[in-house]
Every structure is written in C-alpha cells, then in structure tokens.
Amino acid sequence: MRIKDKKRFIIACGGLAAIVILVIVVLTIGFMNNNKTQTSANNKQNVETTTVQTTTAKETAPVSNSQTVAVEQPVPVETKDDTKNANTTSTDSITMLVNKNHSIAASYVPADLVTVNLPSTRETQMRSVAAEALVKLFNAASSAGYDLSCCSGYRSYETQSELYAWNVDIYGVDGAELVSARPGMSEHQLGLAMDVTSATVGFDLLESFGSTPEGQFLKDNAYKYGFIVRYPQGKTEITGYAYEPWHLRYLGVDVATEIYNSGKTMEEYYGTN
Ligand SMILES: [Zn+2]
Structure with a gap:
C-alpha cells in the first residue's frame, strides 16, 4: 500500500469509526429517551392504576358491603323459615299471639262472632272460621265414639x-x-279459643280431662282441624299457665299441624315469649 493509499485508508477508517460512534451515540440517546418516556408512561400508568384501584376500592367497598349483606341475608331468612315471625299486631289474624307479654286492646271485639252450634254447657260464641272447624273436630270425635262439650268460647274484655x-x-x-289471663291477655277475647269438656269429668275444666279418652283424642287430633292444646303439660315456664288440656286455640290447619309436629308451644314455635 502506498503512503497516499495508507492515508486514505486511515481517513476512511476514522470516518467509519466516527460514523459508528455517532450511530452508537444517537442510538444510546434515543434508547435513553425512549426509556424515559416509557418510565414516565409507566409512572403515569401506575398513577392511573392507583387511581383506578382507589376508585375501584371506593366503589367496591359498598358493593362488597352489600355483597356481604347479601351473603348474610339468607341466614336470617333461613332462620325465619325455621322460627316464624310471631304475629303480635294483626288482632284479626288467626295467628295473632296473645299471652302475658302480648295484649290486645280492651275495645277489640271480633267482627265475625257466631254462636257455636254444638253441645255446650252454656251458649257461647267463636269467630266463624274457628266455629266451623270446631264442628268438624266434634264430628270426628263423635265418629270415634267421644262426646265433647263446649264450655267457654269468646269472652269480652269485661267478662x-x-x-x-x-x-x-x-x-x-x-x-x-x-289459671286465668288478665283482661286484654286472653285468647278468648280473640274469639279463637274454646274450652272443651266432657261428661267424663262432669263437664268441668280439670287437669284430669287430659287423661280421659276425650282429652287424649283432642291432644292427638285437634291439629287436623286447625286447633292446638295451647297450654300443654310441663310447659308452664314458657306459656305462663298451668296445664290446660281443655283449652283449644284455633290457628288454621297448617300452623296447628306444624306446631303439633314440632312438639313446641306457640311461643317456642315463634321463638318469642
Ligand atoms: Zn280457655
């Protein structure tokens, strides 16, 4: 190689090196800028994400709460299915709960009282729906060979x-x-209760009625016609009353059957006192 060519070669190499360095510098600057933009974008994204997350958290909080409530809601609903709500306000309802803790107005008189057309120690009344059911119960007892007698149905607040x-x-x-309800606390004022007796106990209201065939028949069959023995033996602490095998309460066939099958008192069935 000649000296002139050598010089040319060196200049060419130097130029090439300069171009390569320039390219590297340009690429490096470009890369750094790009990184900056990306970092910035990432930061921005992070902020946005954070913002979104915050917003989501804010929005989710009530949703999450309501979801929690929604999850919790079935529990009381299920409880309601097991222990029904006691009806303590609708006096005209056949499931109205009346006891020492739940009274009714002195002025309350059922609108549909009828004289009970059954053997009775005195003339007495009940609400028509209960009277009709009682006729069916007495007929069933009669068919089974047991003669029942009414004693006392509806009683006014004054009585x-x-x-x-x-x-x-x-x-x-x-x-x-x-043995006796205070005025305003008697199921007899609802027109949905009947004290039932028989000749086997001298048409009286006695605990021994529970061991007579008539008393046994009522205990085992009254529910089929919508009645329960309201104050069973051994439940005085719950009902507040001594055993009254004669006192029938009308509740309709469905509720009476459920209570009979549960072996519970009305208070226990409704989970109240
Ligand atoms: Zn009674």
Whole structure:
C-alpha cells in the first residue's frame, strides 16, 4: 500500500469509526429517551392504576358491603323459615299471639262472632272460621265414639276482667296468674279459643280431662282441624299457665299441624315469649 493509499485508508477508517460512534451515540440517546418516556408512561400508568384501584376500592367497598349483606341475608331468612315471625299486631289474624307479654286492646271485639252450634254447657260464641272447624273436630270425635262439650268460647274484655278478679279472690294474684289471663291477655277475647269438656269429668275444666279418652283424642287430633292444646303439660315456664288440656286455640290447619309436629308451644314455635 502506498503512503497516499495508507492515508486514505486511515481517513476512511476514522470516518467509519466516527460514523459508528455517532450511530452508537444517537442510538444510546434515543434508547435513553425512549426509556424515559416509557418510565414516565409507566409512572403515569401506575398513577392511573392507583387511581383506578382507589376508585375501584371506593366503589367496591359498598358493593362488597352489600355483597356481604347479601351473603348474610339468607341466614336470617333461613332462620325465619325455621322460627316464624310471631304475629303480635294483626288482632284479626288467626295467628295473632296473645299471652302475658302480648295484649290486645280492651275495645277489640271480633267482627265475625257466631254462636257455636254444638253441645255446650252454656251458649257461647267463636269467630266463624274457628266455629266451623270446631264442628268438624266434634264430628270426628263423635265418629270415634267421644262426646265433647263446649264450655267457654269468646269472652269480652269485661267478662275476662270479672273472671280474673274472681280467680284472684279465690287463689290470690299468684295463683290466679297460673289459671286465668288478665283482661286484654286472653285468647278468648280473640274469639279463637274454646274450652272443651266432657261428661267424663262432669263437664268441668280439670287437669284430669287430659287423661280421659276425650282429652287424649283432642291432644292427638285437634291439629287436623286447625286447633292446638295451647297450654300443654310441663310447659308452664314458657306459656305462663298451668296445664290446660281443655283449652283449644284455633290457628288454621297448617300452623296447628306444624306446631303439633314440632312438639313446641306457640311461643317456642315463634321463638318469642
Ligand atoms: Zn280457655
């Protein structure tokens, strides 16, 4: 190679190297800029994501809460299915709960009272739906060979006041509380209760009625016609009353059957007292 060519070669190499360096520099700057943009974009994205997440969190919070409620809701609903809501406000309802803790107005008189057309120790009334069901129950008892007799159905607030006072005179307040409802706290005022007796107990209201064939028939069959023995044996602490095998309460066939099958009192069935 000649000196002139050598020089040319060196210049060419230098130029090429300069171009390569320039390209590298340009690429490096370009890469760095690109990274900057990406980082910035990423940062921006992060902020946006954070914002979105925050927003989502804010929006999700109530949703999540309502979801939690939605998940929790079936629990009380299921509970409701097991223990029904006690009806303590609709006095005209056949499932109205009346006891020592749930009273009814002194002025309440059922609108559909009818005289019960059955053997009875005195003329007495019930609401028509209960009276009709009681006729069916008495007919079933009669077919099975048992003669039942009505004793006392609907009682007004005033009549119940007199009866309670009479019991207090005889048994004192504590004694009366076990056998007689205070006025406004008697199912008899609902027109949905009937005290039933028979010749086997001298048409009286006695605990021993529960062991007579008539009393046994009522215990085992009343529910089929919509009645329950409202104050069963051994449940005084729950019902507040002594065992009354004669006191039938009309609730309709469905509820009466459920209560009979559960072996519970009305209070236990509704989970209240
Ligand atoms: Zn009664």
